Amino acid sequence: NLCIYSCVRSAAYSTMSEDKRKPFTVFVEGNIGSGKTTFLKHFEQCPNTYIAAEPVEQWRDLKGHNLLELMYKDPSRWGLTFQTMVQKTMLDVHVQKCDEPIKLMERSIHSARHIFVENLFQQKIMSAPEYAVLDSWFEWISSNCDIHGDLIVYLKTSPEVVYERMKARARQEEHTVSLEYLEKLHVLHENWLIHKTIPGAALPPIVVVDANQNLDLMAPEFKRCQNLIFSHLK
Numbered sequence: 001n002l003c004i005y006s007c008v009r010s011a012a013y014s015t016m017s018e019d020k021r022k023p024f025t026v027f028v029e030g031n032i033g034s035g036k037t038t039f040l041k042h043f044e045q046c047p048n049t050y051i052a053a054e055p056v057e058q059w060r061d062l063k064g065h066n067l068l069e070l071m072y073k074d075p076s077r078w079g080l081t082f083q084t085m086v087q088k089t090m091l092d093v094h095v096q097k098c099d100e101p102i103k104l105m106e107r108s109i110h111s112a113r114h115i116f117v118e119n120l121f122q123q124k125i126m127s128a129p130e131y132a133v134l135d136s137w138f139e140w141i142s143s144n145c146d147i148h149g150d151l152i153v154y155l156k157t158s159p160e161v162v163y164e165r166m167k168a169r170a171r172q173e174e175h176t177v178s179l180e181y182l183e184k185l186h187v188l189h190e191n192w193l194i195h196k197t198i199p200g201a202a203l204p205p206i207v208v209v210d211a212n213q214n215l216d217l218m219a220p221e222f223k224r225c226q227n228l229i230f231s232h233l234k
């Protein structure tokens with residue numbers, strides 16, 4: 001039924017005028033190692049769905065420079081440079097033309113701003129002038145570009161669980177990432193998506209998924225989100 005419904009929806013979508021072609025946009029958010037990639041993989045088989053992976057490879061190789069590595073090695077020197085690149089590449093993903101009625105994004109420009117930039121500033125790793133420059137770009141982008149989301153799927157984890165996962169996957173750049181860092185990112189995610197304490201951050205509806213359990217066992221949870229996302233299609 002879902003499949004027939006999506007085909008009808010897709011046919012209707014393709015006859016819409018260009019300016020009405022706004023896909024139902026979902027941001028998949030959560031701590032490092034929370035399972036965002038696994039979640040998106042689940043949707044690869046779904047019809048009418050465009051999956052936008054996070055542009056990590058662009059951060060690892062910008063004309064031969066590994067900005068992700070530089071940021072982890074010396075965040076006070078490279079934090080602004082890295083976040084500038086993140087903001088630019090995430091904006092690219094937000095405004096990318098999408099011919100499908102559903103668009104799933106791994107993270108968003110919003111988490112870059114409200115989680116990572118915020119953390120660098122709060123920890124006094126990023127200076128106030130650097131923070132102000134990034135923030136003024138973020139404000140300009142918010143007013144002039146469509147970075148709106150219709151739903152956030154929050155893969156909620158405990159820092160200890162993602163710390164173990166991150167160590168197990170052993171991504172080269174992340175070997176210096178501490179449990180303490182993951183705890184700070186966790187608190188920022190909770191403040192943003194659960195306690196909703198960030199002033200001015202307009203939030204779409206949020207689905208919270210318990211992502212602490214083994215990712216292989218999460219198919220039913222992913223299915224629940226899939227049904228919910230498809231049910232939002234008008």
Ligand code: DGT
Pocket residue numbers: 030031032033034035036037038054056068071082083086107111112113116117174
């Ligand atoms: P997953 O599939 O949930 O395990 O997700 P990951 O860990 O592959 O992807 P993600 O987005 O949590 O992060 C990839 C790496 O990039 C990770 O080392 C954190 C880092 N990262 C992502 N976005 C930002 C950002 O805006 N600022 C900073 N400082 N780091 C970021």
